[in-house]
Amino acid sequence: WNSGNKSITWKFNVEEAGLYKLALRSVQNANSGMPSSRRIEIDGQIPFEEMAEYTFEYDPKWQTNTISNGKEPYLFYLDKGEHLLTMTVVNGDITDIIHNVNKANTMLSNCYQNIVMVPGQSPDVNYDYELDKSIPALIDDLQDIIDVLNGCIKKLQKITNKTATIENSIRQAITTLEGYRDDPDAIPTGLTDFTSTLTNMGEWLSTLKTQFLFVDYITFAKPEKELANPKQTFIDLIV
Secondary structure (H helix, E strand, O other): OOOOOOEEEEEEEEOOOEEEEEEEEEEEOOOOOOOEEEEEEEOOEOOOHHHOOEEEOOEEEEEEEEOEOOOOEOEEEEOOEEEEEEEEEEOHHHHHHHHHHHHHHHHHHHHHHHHHOOOOOOOOOOOOOOHHHHOOOHHHHHHHHHHHHHHHHHHHHHHOOOOOHHHHHHHHHHHHHHHHHHOHHHOHHHHHHHHHHHHHHHHHHHHHHOOOOEEEEEEEEOOOOOOOOOOOOHHHHHO
């Protein structure tokens, strides 16, 4: 229940019609720093716009998460009787980052293909291939990739509540590409860096598309009811 539009539906019963708040005893601690998003439906319908892409922030501790706007809980009107709660994995604010990582991946792959056409995949380390002259667009191509990756970092910083592990990985890739942009003569001996970065981009995409959320139990409660938020125990940490 962490990717690919996967859904879980729970059946529950309401004894009295009225407004209710929704809370989950949950933890979102799998992808360090990254949020997870869910589409929340009741009886097959999105009750209001904010439930189309609701974000659960990264936090390593189990806690009672009341669905809210950050200040006040959202309230759901429920008739007496049986209902269905459905939560579906969605990419949410990460969608643009996924698109840009895909874009950078394609750009870097094309750049790599243009490079190996000159020295081949096993270049002579003692030969000066003058790649910046053989491939006039090389420096601009590397800069374009760097710009796209820097854009990914800016978007990540807007949606994460701490520095995500993936952000550090992207920064390392940027540093590598900046080195080759500034010294293209070093590229022939560093072709493995390009293939490694392409591999890493594939891993970034997998990480971005994986939206973990672990749920212990779900509560619908009257707006005025105080909900317990028990401290995480040692057993919680090891289970």
